Amino acid sequence: MSDQLAIFGGKKTVTETAPVWPRFSDEDIDAATWALNEARTKRDFISASFGGEGLEAFEGDFAKFLGAEHVVSVNSGCAAIHVALMAAGVKGGDEVIVSPYTWGQTVSPILQANAIPVFADIEPDTFNLDPASIEANVTPHTKAIVVVHLFGGPARMDAIMEVAERHNLMVIEDCAQADGASYKGKRVGSWGHLGAFSIGNGKNLAAGDGGMVTTNDKWLWEMALLFGHHPSRQGRQLEDPELREYIDSCCYTYRMHPISSVIARSQLKHLDEWNAERRRNADYLSEKLSEIPGVAPPDVAEGGEHVYHMYPMTYEPEEMDGLSREVYVKALAEEGVGVSAYVKEPIYLRRRYQEREYFSGNGLPWSLGKREVTYAAGDCPVAERRCAEQEMNLGSTAWYEDCTELMDQIATAFRKVAENVGTLKEREGELSQEN
Known part of the structure; x- marks a missing residue:
């Protein structure tokens, strides 16, 4: 049996904090x-x-x-x-x-x-x-x-x-x-x-x-x-x-x-020195998370060099017995991992774009178009699925110095939540109703 989750009264996993950003020398x-x-x-x-x-x-x-x-x-x-x-x-x-x-x-x-x-x-x-x-x-x-x-x-x-x-x-x-x-x-x-x-x-x-x-x-x-x-x-x-x-x-x-x-x-x-350290820390965390069910670390385009302004992850509910992302993120938060959504909803599904009305009024700029441009659910299925089911980000990634201990604690928290998925699933309804 794994350690009790913090959301159920257990000990919080992450005690280290990221360096302060911005850094002014x-x-x-x-x-x-x-x-x-x-x-x-x-x-x-x-x-x-x-x-x-x-x-x-x-x-x-x-x-x-x-x-x-x-x-x-x-x-x-x-x-x-x-x-x-x-x-x-x-x-x-x-x-x-x-x-x-x-x-x-x-x-x-x-x-x-x-x-x-x-x-x-x-x-x-x-x-x-x-x-x-x-x-x-x-x-x-x-x-x-x-x-x-x-x-x-x-x-x-x-x-x-x-x-x-x-x-x-x-x-x-x-x-x-x-x-x-x-x-x-x-x-x-x-x-x-x-x-x-x-x-x-x-x-x-x-x-x-x-x-x-x-x-x-x-x-x-x-x-x-x-x-x-x-x-x-x-x-x-x-x-x-x-x-x-x-x-x-x-x-x-x-x-x-x-x-x-x-x-x-x-x-x-x-800047290059700080970015290299961000990469080193992020790569170390990605290696750890790749072994844990429920989460996929970020991928990088072949030939690309990421600078990790944020650390984006993908939630994989099929590996967590269908546990809702909401409850998964709540459990991580109690362990001290500040995971959140970033985009939350594709831009074109937001009210301004559905109404096609900007500050200028009179239907501008859409009324100037050479054809009718409208936006609807289903236009960009990959983006829609990510927003609805998969999106998770570590938004505070000021990892411009050695953060190995913090990375280890974050990975431990993810593993702890994964190992307790059965208990979370049993109490999912109760946890979903809590603020």
Whole structure:
């Protein structure tokens, strides 16, 4: 007989805690202090309007880190996607293929661009867009694909780029959760025509808030500047004569705060090291969980290098005598394992998309479409099944240092729950009714 579960009065398994995140070192604090001191005598040093030395230095360093020609800093990952869509030439009524299994802010910039999201299904192993489903959803009205590298795991970019090239589509990579991830030797964000990154507080590169748009195309870079930065910087850096004709104040205020850029630049030097440690801890946990019924550890696309912004798992109820995911997660929580759902419901089944009404009203952007685009249950069965039955995530994965003891305890908790499945099944009705 195994140890009594904590949910029935037994001893809690997990006593270790993950390191605090974000991590701000003395070096980061010194960098921010230095920038403020410089600003005492240099008015433009922390001016996002004019660009600013610190901000443009970070853009340059991030471009080198990524292997990209150009970077434009913005104030969030969501803004980065919006800017990328505009730079890519997405117009009102255009269709943009995107994943239904993601954070909502991957999709809302499509609506902000007055374009129409078309949802392709995901792969059951990587949880990223399935290239075959992308191809099946291309229409004469498709303009772009927004590819999410969800949880820090890279999508199969070679296959996706092949689809895009066949149909002359622009590809925008949502790398908000994948700072530093790579696929087949190339960093994510350098595969598509444009990349969108985030340095929000919980991200692998965390500097308060901010985002970056990346590209290897100078014209796309200038378009991003024109859309999201101050006319002062546009006047200094735009070279295309036609684009210069549009330098005025009719643009979005999407500029990154310069202090965020200084902190991000300081932290960027350690990102690969931190990601490697996250990977080491995650791989160790995956090896342990692969031997335990009821849970499947995350898979990684062949040739991919995951950075584990989150640690996604798959619940396998058939291995747990049909025990509901709700009760399984409750039992784990009492053992000290904070497992939760992330997406919970495919984007297209949410009220806004069912009503096809955004903040602009008047049926926009759907009323601009060249055809009727509607959303219904069954559109993306893999994503729907994951949300309804399988989705589980360890959301706090700040495993940037040795967390072996924590990983061992988490695995022990999963095994303990699996070994007590009979008792949980017997009391499932009672446990399901408890808050």
